[in-house]
Amino acid sequence: MRLELREAPPIWLAGLAPVLAVGAALLLCAGLIVWTGESVLEAYALLVKGAVGSRFALAETLTRATPLILTGLAAAVAFRAKLWNIGGEGQLYMGALAATWLGTGALDLPPLLLIPVLLIAGALAGGSVLIVPALIKNKLKVDEVVTTLLLNFIILLFVNYLLEGPLKDPMSLGWPQAAPIVDEGLLPKILEKSRLHLGLIIALLAALAIWLVMRFTVWGFEIKAVGLNARGAAFAGINVNATIIRTALISGGLAGIAGVGEVIGLKGYLTLDLSPGFGYTGIAVAMLAQLHPIGVVVSAFFLAGIYVGADSMGRAVNIPTYLADVLVASSVLCVLVSVMLVRFRIRRG
């Protein structure tokens, strides 16, 4: 058996690949459900119902998708340049910290000014964290996978320290949480009787903006060129190091905005359980979308649906909600294979 590169993969096949992959993942996880002794069809039906079965469920899914779109974009942009940013989780918390620092009374501005200021501050905070690994990758060739990953642990401990120390709200009855964001800094809800907030619109606009940048601008071209072949890009006159830094700022910035959105849109104050791993799930979002910005939106909705649906399924039948994580992880691996099958054809001999 050998693999042969397809000259031009048919476009329908490229679109079908992730769908087939998710199907394969659902099939694999059906094995786990059989093991729990529950009915597979019933379990998946409950999952779908819990994700999109009611107005409330749908609103919850969209709320959950909001940060995932942003962390997914963060991973997608970085991975396009082969900058392996696994630090989305930490960058998200840096964004949340910036919003907390400026949004709890330090600035006295009307909402129309304060909200953009918080978003920009969060983006800068998230971006600047990723600058460090990007710089040492450029200067010293230190692999950024490990440095960005380890920074997550450092940042979480730092947030932990701030929440138990300088940023701790004295009114919080001993809980390690920061003071609430002032009313002028809170994002309005966009759906009555739900938790869905303006952050979703911001995330969608970000996806559109990233798509435009990647598709139509020199920056986008440079990012893609560096990712495909850094040496070739350098020969063509692209400043590879500058492109990496720029990518790092955009990627970290997007993750930072995700953190701001969670604080000023959903929770209203910073705690240590602000994110149940949105930064890591964002990587899965980007992989399922094959790093396409618009695809990220679709796959973020999909994964958010899986998580929200699995929560409600876990309450109804005796299946651990970790099934959602298994489903997401196996989807990522299946997509890898399916994408390869699109690019190559298997020949005998």
Added chain:
Amino acid sequence: MDILEILLTTGFWAATLRIATPLIFGTLGELICERAGVLNLGIEGIMTMGAMAGWMWVYQGGDLWGGLAFAAFIGMLFGLLHSSFTVYLGLSQHVTGIGITLLASSLSYFVFRMLLPDATTPPKIEPFQPYAIPILSDLPLLGPSVFTQTPMTYLALICVAVIWYGLYRTPVGLAVRMAGENPLAVEAQGIDVLAIRTGAVMVGSALMSVGGAFLTMSAFDAFYFGMVNGRGWICVALVIFASWRPGKALLGALLFAGIDALQVRVQQVSGAAIPYQFFLMAPYVLSILAMVIMARRAAYPKALLVPFRRGDRA
């Protein structure tokens, strides 16, 4: 009490060896994979899986050594999965590794919850007990602490020697190192590059899994969520620090564990002057620093991250 005094206590040296043990297993495992040309970022998840699998084996009534073998076996399975993606299909080692970490850790949590749905406090097992090596443990000063460890710590030290010998003194080891430097040369010798790499990733993953099992079967006696806590990633950094050499990997793990053991003790005597979170950051900061310091001298295996396809010309 100052730092010198801490360094002279036997408890410090015992703790250093204990903290180093999972890092030695993990670093050796990652080292073998990378020496064969495969970056295995599944390590964090495989360690979690090993911690769960070994513990579960014992909890279900198996014996400790059986649990260890079981953990190694499960680790091998994930190694096989990793290598079928990265070695045979030539897929991105970064993405595959992260995917395997996600899969292995979520699967461990799923299985744990599935088998123990109602456990609110983590149930305990009877872990490995320290064993005092006769004569050596009677040596003055450090004897009692260094030579009274659990069997897994001795096993880790034996692994260092075995893997050093295997890599540098046997034909298989030579083939593994060549597969990571110049796979075409391996092919020219009539040796199957893909099989060598697959074998290396499987053995390496088994070691990672055993390193994880140390946490639940020796260091602690229960399985907690998130208990690996970045140790796998630290091992990846330690491999670079060790310049891909088993002996230096042992040194690196010991140095690292020593500083970790020291920070716990300094933390105790420093009172509340420095918030404890900054001490807890030490291992992660240290790993990044180690990578930065060694960066200029890092001699990556030349074919690391490069998939090998039969019949391709370099």
